[in-house]
Amino acid sequence: MTIDLYNQENKKVGTTELPAQIFGAKWNPDLVHQVLVAYEANQRKVLAVARGRGEVSGGGKKPYKQKHTGRARAGSTRSPIWKGGGVSHGPKAERDFSKKINKKMKRGALASVLSKKLTDGEMYVIDSLEFNARKTKDVAAMLKKFFERTPNVLFVSSKENKSLFLSARNIPKVEITHISELNAQSVMLHKHVIFENEAVKELATAK
Helix, strand or coil: CCCEEECCCCCCCEECCCCCCHHHCCCCHHHHHHHHHHHHHHHCCCCCCCCCCCCCCCCCCCCCCCCCCCCCCCCCCCCCCCCCCCCCCCCCCCCCCCCCHHHHHHHHHHHHHHHHHCCCCCEEEEEECCCCCHHHHHHHHHHHHHCCCCEEEEEEECCCCCCHHHHHHCCCCCEEEEHHHHHHHHHHCCCCCEHHHHHHHHHHCCC
16 A cells, blocks of 8 residues: 655655555544544543532531521531532532543554545655754745645654644644654544654554
């Protein structure tokens, strides 16, 4: 399985091999959905938290005497029926939304979405993503040679490519990731994926 190899000028300079076990996978929407739900659940934070009667302040003293007041008995103003009291059965900070997915599922979902990008013509491989000047305009100029307007792009580098990160980090809708951090969620969040040639070779052996 091969794909055309381009340089930064959007000129074809040859072809490169793609690992068939990854880019030849079948589209599996059920698996991709399950993995994406797990990724989002694992990133979810507990925002809504209510304090119970044991967590609110005050209320240590009995508000009024037990009898002969004409009112219902009350032992503390921290009771849920009092204004400023605790909340009954409210959301707790200890909630855990995380979901477990194994490595086989992660790699299967990644292979599925990468194969879909390849089939849909939304994946490119460039011989090198190194930029000597480390200027945003250099990356922006390169993208204009591939797309008519600034696209939603995920760059995948083979190593910690600081020149790419420093050059592209200020461009809207552009994300840079290392091959070891690539996952199905990051691929699905972007319209196009641009691989560095070395990153494609490392993908087959990545754990």
